[in-house]
Amino acid sequence: MCYINELLDDLLVNILLLIPTKEVVATSLLSRRWRSVWKLVPKLDFRDYSYRYHDTSAAPSEFIDKFLERNTSPVLETFHLNLYHCRDYSPESVEKWVNVAVARNVVDLELIYCLFGVPIRFPTSLYTHETLVVLSLRGTFVEDVSSKTCLRSLKSLSLRFMRFYSEQTVDRFLSCFPVLETLVVRGWICVNVKTYSIRVPSLQSLDIEELVGGYTDPRYDHGYVIDAPRLKFLHIVDHYCGYCSLVNVPEKLEAEIHLRFCDSDKLLGSLTSARKLSLCLKPQMDSCLKGDFDQLVSLELCVMCSLDWLNIILKHSPKLRALRLSRTIHSCQNSRNVRTNWERPSCVPECLMSSLETVEWIAYEGTEEEENVVKYLLENGNLCFKKRWRRDIYGMFSYEILRLGPRSQASSGPQATVIPPLCTFEEKLGHKKLLL
Incomplete structure (x- = not known):
């Protein structure tokens, strides 16, 4: 302990920044040297996951009040309140704490508020905050946005289970962030808002998730209009919306899209300029594409619903180098009637003969349809088997990871197109013994 006590305050503060606030305050009991060090820490990270406090413990609200009152750091850089059990926090107290953080030029603010679905109003002091760079909100209601509102420094925004007064409120709220680069959205289903317009010229990364358990009928009047000319990464998982409109899509975009119901x-x-695509997107009857994916080099398809896209997209992707077929964590395994039959195309796509280098199939089951796809790829592409193995899940279920790689001169020939038989249970067990 004596060696640590000899360290400078600045170094001790950097150490305390790595631990939760409750533990930071507890260090004041170590010795006289530590009594005031915690007051210099420019961070409050308070997480209330407990359902009940002991009678001898200070009330959570009292703890936060005392920390803000006694903390002497000139700038409160980080202010995180995760109030998952809100029986002890009034909306007035929460707004008071946020006002204190704003007055001390907070840079990173996180407000997680959960009270049985009842949101807290967006703190008005944030509307003109000049130094805020990172803002994360959950369980907040935005009713009115002043025309003078402008968060000039905010670059990262996370909105979870938010409520907005109207569609116009969403548009005005997002227009308050002139340099916003990253936007994360979770749980936006709301009666008052059907179309979420995300018009942010500076936006580079957009992550949207609206998950619905099982199979839920779509709301075709619920969807998104995305206008972000500088967007580099787009991730959308929505099992509920009926449409998604992309405006001013830039080149070299990476997109991961899981939409059950929309105009595919x-x-x-609108994604023909994308470089990387990951799709869980059910084709429509007589689906066709207008234009080519001239920049597409990497493609991932959900084998449950999007295998029919394989022929169509390969035909329109002359530069494709990597193909991945899989079942993603957000794929449509709970949907009804999504799988259709793959048909062997009459013409061989250009990319299969020239640019395609690797094919990876996750969750390969070796069905007749899947074997027909693999045979077609091997017969018409410059590919051969690279690796193939089976993994056990919970000792009962198994899946295949099938990899096809560039065909070398040594592996060229008729044997390169032969699909080896699946391992038997006894062979798999023997292989596991060898590994042990």
């Missing part, structure tokens, strides 16, 4: 042809038509 129209959506893909």
Whole structure:
């Protein structure tokens, strides 16, 4: 302990920044040297996950009040309140704490508020905050946005289970962030808002998730209009919305899209400049694409619903180098009637003969349809088997990871297109013994 006590305050503060606030305050009991060090820490990270406090413990609200009152750091850089059990926090107290953080030029603010679905109003002091760079909100209601509102420094925004007064409120709220680069959205289903317009010229990364358990009928009047000319990464998982419109899609975009119900042809038509695509997107009857994916080099398809896109996209992707077929964590395994039959195309796509280098199939089951796809790829592409193995899940279920790689001169020939038989249970067990 004596060696640590000899360290400078600045170094001790950097050490305390790595631990939760409750433990930071507890260090004041170590010795006289530590009594005031915690007051210099420019961070409050308070997380209330407990359902009940002991009678001897200070009330959570009292703890936060005392920390803000006694903390002497000139700038409160980080202010995180995760109030998952809100029986002890009034909306007035929460707004008071946020006002104190704003007055001390907070840079990173996180407000997680959960009270049985009842949101807290957006703190008005944030509307003109000049130094805020990172803002994360959960369980907040935005009713009115002043025309003078402008958060000039905010670059990262996370909105979870938010409520907005109207569609116009969403548009005005997002227009308050002139340099916003990253936007994360979770749980936006709301009666008052059906179309979420995300018009942010500076936006580079957009992550949207609206998950619905099982199979839920779509709301075709619920969807998104995304206008972000500088967007580099787009991730959308929505098992509920009926449409998604992309405006001013830039080149070299990386997109991961999982939408059960939308105009698939129209959506893909706006992604022809993308470099990387990951799709869980059910094709429509007589689906066709207008235009080519001239920049597409990497493609991932959900084998449950999107295998029919394989022929169509390969035909329109002359530069494709990597293909991945899989079942993603957000794929449509709970949907009804999504799988259709793959048909062997009459013409061989250009990319299969020239640019395609690797094919990876996750959750390969070796069905007749899947074997027909693999045979077609091997027969018409410059590919051969690279690796193939089976993994056990919970000792009962198993899946295949099938990899096809570039065909070398040594592996060229008729044997390169032969699909080896699946391992038997006894062979798999023997292989596991060898590994042990």
